Amino acid sequence: MALRGCLRAGRGALRGAAPPARGGCGGGRPPAFGFLFDIDGVLVRGSQVIPAARDAFRALSDARGRLRVPVVFLTNAGNCLRKAKAEELSRALGLQVSPEQVILSHSPLRLFSQFHQKCVLVAGQGPVEENAQNLGFKHVVTIEALRKAFPLLDMVDQSRRPKELPPPTTDFPTIEGVILFGEPVRWETSLQLIIDVLLSNGNPGAELEDIPYPHLPVLACNMDLLWMAEAKMPRFGHGTFLLCLENIYKKVTGRELRYEALIGKPSTVTYRYAEYLIKQQAEKQGWKSPIRRLYAIGDNPMSDIYGANLYNSYLKSAHQNQVQAGVKRSPLAASPQTEDQLVQRKDCNISMEGCESILVCTGVYRHNADVPSNPEECVTETAFHGHRDFCFDPSLVEASYVVQDVNDAVQLAFKKENWN
Numbered sequence: 001m002a003l004r005g006c007l008r009a010g011r012g013a014l015r016g017a018a019p020p021a022r023g024g025c026g027g028g029r030p031p032a033f034g035f036l037f038d039i040d041g042v043l044v045r046g047s048q049v050i051p052a053a054r055d056a057f058r059a060l061s062d063a064r065g066r067l068r069v070p071v072v073f074l075t076n077a078g079n080c081l082r083k084a085k086a087e088e089l090s091r092a093l094g095l096q097v098s099p100e101q102v103i104l105s106h107s108p109l110r111l112f113s114q115f116h117q118k119c120v121l122v123a124g125q126g127p128v129e130e131n132a133q134n135l136g137f138k139h140v141v142t143i144e145a146l147r148k149a150f151p152l153l154d155m156v157d158q159s160r161r162p163k164e165l166p167p168p169t170t171d172f173p174t175i176e177g178v179i180l181f182g183e184p185v186r187w188e189t190s191l192q193l194i195i196d197v198l199l200s201n202g203n204p205g206a207e208l209e210d211i212p213y214p215h216l217p218v219l220a221c222n223m224d225l226l227w228m229a230e231a232k233m234p235r236f237g238h239g240t241f242l243l244c245l246e247n248i249y250k251k252v253t254g255r256e257l258r259y260e261a262l263i264g265k266p267s268t269v270t271y272r273y274a275e276y277l278i279k280q281q282a283e284k285q286g287w288k289s290p291i292r293r294l295y296a297i298g299d300n301p302m303s304d305i306y307g308a309n310l311y312n313s314y315l316k317s318a319h320q321n322q323v324q325a326g327v328k329r330s331p332l333a334a335s336p337q338t339e340d341q342l343v344q345r346k347d348c349n350i351s352m353e354g355c356e357s358i359l360v361c362t363g364v365y366r367h368n369a370d371v372p373s374n375p376e377e378c379v380t381e382t383a384f385h386g387h388r389d390f391c392f393d394p395s396l397v398e399a400s401y402v403v404q405d406v407n408d409a410v411q412l413a414f415k416k417e418n419w420n
Helices: 051-060 082-093 107-111 128-134 143-149 187-199 238-253 268-284 301-325 336-345 406-417
Strands: 005-008 033-037 071-074 119-123 139-142 177-180 218-221 261-263 293-298 354-360 378-381 401-403
Touching (some): 033 268, 033 406, 051 082, 119 128, 119 187, 143 187, 187 238, 218 238, 268 293, 301 354
Parallel strands (some): 033 071, 033 293, 119 139, 218 261, 354 401
Antiparallel strands (some): 005 378
């Protein structure tokens, strides 16, 4: 069902406006703010660097090329290694980016230690097995390994069907969970085998008896329905694959596919993890001033802006609960177990004041149009592009600010912080 919401040009200043500044001169004082940068549609489009990105990072760097403000690159991409993405960004932006500054859609899975000892099926493309192992998962089965063990399951592509009846597989481990890293290459194969695993309770070679429900735990990373590459129109993302999987499961079983966790933007746990890395950077640089504010820059209202605004709401609620309780503790968020684990790694006092969302026009959002000149102009969302499990709230897709590109976004934040 199509839903309609209002995406206004921004709750605060637009490009060219003068936002209120906070005290200080910026020159020698440590930063009290940090940046969360989306990548696709903000810094790059496919393999092409957006020119404003290099301008932005020249402004963010000192004469030696070192960042003057803590920065995390927060992307829903996940088909590569964290180190490889850092190297790619280093080449694109002309400065050294470390893996610790990069959050891929699956990075927070390292916090889900309750699944690390289970035998999990992983789906996606790229080094999914290595990614899973780097995140702490000890027993990993890929879609390809499952297909080879049970070749009769994959029947859509007639050229891949076995020519002879294979002997039965007897020693294959029981699968105890499913992790969806990103969109796969052969959707029909992954859809079929994942459904087989869920219907068989982890034993896809067995005959189907009663369909188990609740089904095995499913953890999914990256809910983006669309993303922006070099093409003129947005491309299908992992959210489109999830939509297919959910609808097939419901059509076959009559029940909803349930997720143990949804990771990546706009999930709150992803932004909590980003905050943790921002604070780590500040400590490593010896910046004594606590980081109080985050500026999240993105091109996709339904992931970047929704996520930043949702996290801002979480921070406001956390402060309110903290004041009411009279103690320094963190309230539960969208995923209590993972939030608790994250808080245990760091001081659980909620010191972050807020997260402001800045929408750029170089990607998914109005990528062929200029910034609206009228702050009251309303842009209509003709369909809800967010994930099924995230309620549509027009206020959450309304950016704090709308600017033309990432350099304008950085300059806007500098003005707000009175940072030269």
